[in-house]
Amino acid sequence: MTTEAFASELSNRDVFIIRWEHEYPGFLRVFQSLPAQKLEYRHHPRSRSAGELIALLVSSQRGCIQLCKNRKSMYNGIHWDEPKGYGKLDEMIRAYENEHNEFRTQLHALDTVAWHNPAWLVRGAEEILLKNTVGGLLWIALFDMVHHRGQLSTHIRPMGGKVPSIYGPSADEEAAELKAPGGN
Secondary structure (H helix, E strand, O other), rough: OOOOOHHHHHHHHHHHHHHHHHHHHHHHHHHHOOOOOHHHOOOOOOOHHHHHHHHHHHHHHHHHHHHHHHHOOOEEEEEHHHHHHOOOOHHHHHHHHHHHHHHHHHHHHHOOHHOOOOEEEEHHHHHHEEEEEHHHHHHHHHHHHHHHHHHHHHHOOOOOOOOOOOOOOOHHHHHHHHHHOOOO
């Protein structure tokens, strides 16, 4: 029997790390459910394509890694630039997986002081979009990435893929279970 710490024993950083690790498999399942030959699919001309959304998620995680690495600077922050294009699906998935491991290392290296250092979201060379702390920006990044993963998941079925489980079974998974031998 394993014992988990009570919430009152966990720091904000600890809760973030747990949540980030819980979200990671859902990102991979969504990425892996996309038909690789249809990444240009978009719901509307003003919407991002599936490939652009994956590139955005990979770029966001890179920004989080950089924020963690710069933690000792008073002027650290996440530098936001819209990704320019996207690569092959398998390459983007591999980059996300590898960078997830690097991000994990960087998160565990952050101490309480670094977690609470002032930080900001920057666009271009100088435009400050948002002031917060390192930890605050990492939470905002996680929420934003989960939001964009949700957008990406709505692309899967129209692209011809099967929607995976994210927080529980999807209609596609339930339908597949019913058709499986021995299913009821």
